[in-house]
Amino acid sequence: MKLTILGGGGFRVPLVYGALLTDRGEGRVTEVVLHDLDDSRLYAVARVLAEQAATVPDAPTVTATTDLDEALRGADFIFSAIRVGGLEGRANDERVALAQGVLGQETVGAGGIAYGLRTVPVAVDIAQRVARLAPDAWVINFTNPAGLVTEAMSRHLGDRVIGICDSPVGLGRRIATVLGANPREAFIDYVGLNHLGWVRGLRVAGRDELPRLLADPDLLGSFEEGKLFGTDWLQSLGAIPNEYLHYYYFNRETVRAYSEVEKTRGAFLRDQQAQFYDEMKRPDTAALTAWDRTRAEREATYMAENRETAGAGERDADDLSGGYEKVALALMRAIARDERTTLILNVRNQGALSVLDADAVIEVPCLVDANGAHPVAVDPLPDHATGLVCAVKGVEREVLAAAGNGSRTTAVKAFALHPLVDSVNVARRLVEGYTEVHPGLAYLK
Structure with missing residues (x-):
């Protein structure tokens, strides 16, 4: 193959x-x-x-x-x-x-x-x-x-x-582990968009174990998301959000933390990987050793500003092992060999989440077999989550429209409508700033 x-x-x-x-x-x-x-x-x-x-x-x-x-x-x-x-x-x-x-x-x-x-x-x-x-x-x-x-x-x-994304998989694994369950035997009730989703239940042998976690502050505060969001907030939500929702729930603190760092995440990775690829130009470099060393540093600093803002400390060793590749291999095996499995994937909605249309790509548990990935129907989201999902999906649709018609006006609209921008004037300045530094945006007229 x-x-x-x-x-x-x-x-x-x-x-x-x-x-x-x-x-x-x-x-x-x-x-x-x-x-x-x-x-x-x-x-x-x-x-x-x-x-x-x-x-x-x-x-x-x-x-x-x-x-x-x-x-x-x-x-x-x-x-x-x-x-x-x-x-x-x-x-x-x-x-x-x-x-x-x-x-x-x-x-x-x-x-x-x-x-x-x-x-x-x-x-x-x-x-x-x-x-x-x-x-x-x-x-x-x-x-x-x-x-x-x-x-x-x-x-x-x-x-x-x-x-595919490894964030929901890692989240589900952490919840299952802290509850003493085998992650492979647990069904994760997860729903949302990529980097904008919530675990609302974790069922083992038909029993939802998430209420037990939410009722125990010590248990809830013992893993990454509990440290990142705080136990009180998770109990208020009645769900465990994807770590990327920290950018929404603690936006001002995160923007301030990012503004104060010596290097942003992108600048850090740019310089780190440039060093790796330069090192690889030398024929005597031990390639795998150099890659392993660089990867360990990369993973250890993931979302460091968010964790510092929350006082969450260092990442656990189990969270430094990646995850994309495992999801991808499981997906390929399921399709190529008809090894039926359930995975959290990004697929067309097809009616699974009633608030969005059939063609909207969402992130939900899917039954996978030789015919592809089939989204599992999910219960409606609470109003606060529905509002975020619909707002961000609306922004995505404006991005797709701008990319299709090359309209600068539509690009401004996409920025202005995003909950984390919320200003037409800022949106205009963002489009100006981005078109100045990105040759790939020259198509916007």
Whole structure:
């Protein structure tokens, strides 16, 4: 089976390949094609993969190309993990937003809109090429903002594109573990949009164990989200929010913390990864060792400003092991082998969440089999959550419209309507600032 990874020179690709190396079952991936626009990054990642595979018999073969059409032809699965504008673009997203006193995080608020505006046209082009060159392939979308990009691609690929995120999986695992349950045996009642969802129940053998957690302040405060949000707030909500909702519930504190750091997250990663890729240009570098060292530092500093604001302390060791690759492998296995399973995924609504239309991409538990991912019908959200979901989905739709018609006015509307921007004048200045630093937004007229 052939797997093509778009953004194949990306830093996280070895996580995916490492997961593939553990798969010895029938119908496994035997060929991996890396595609990237940057030859040097492809070379660096290919070196890491070669060291990963050195002691593994019959490891999937790896080839690399800068020709997109060549990479797509004959693919059974396609992972889309591109970053339009690179980490320099992410750093600019943060800088421009913070200059206006609003959040520049890559998927949330102004930064997420800017990232979406320059990513959607590229993702649509990829979807159209897939439809033409590999119509039977399944596209698994890693590219952020994951829900928005998946929805853009679904307009051309239908249900053959599925978005994944490791945040809900990690959240469900933490809740199950603190309750003494096996995460693999628990059903997580999770619903929302990507990076905007809530766990409302965790059922083990038909019994919802979440009320027990919410009633015990000591237990509730013992894991990441309890430390991040505070036990009182979680008890008020009656649910456990995705960690990204910290940007909404504690927005002023987070913006202040981000404004005071020496380097934003994007600038830190830009410099850190530049050092890694420069190091990989030396033929004597131990590739896998260098990658492992860089990854450990990257994961340990994840959402550091949010945790500092909340006084949450350092991340637990169990939360430093990634997760995208595990979700992706489970999804591929379920489709390729008809190994039926339940996963939290980004898919078209199809009536699962009544407040949104059928084509809106949402993040919910899905039953997965050889025919793809099928969203499980979920109970309505409470009013406060419904309001956020509808507002942010409305913004996503304006981003898709602006990317489709090139309207600067529509782009301003997308920024202005976002709950974390809430000012037309700020929205106008954001569009001005972003078009100045991002060549990829030159299409906005």
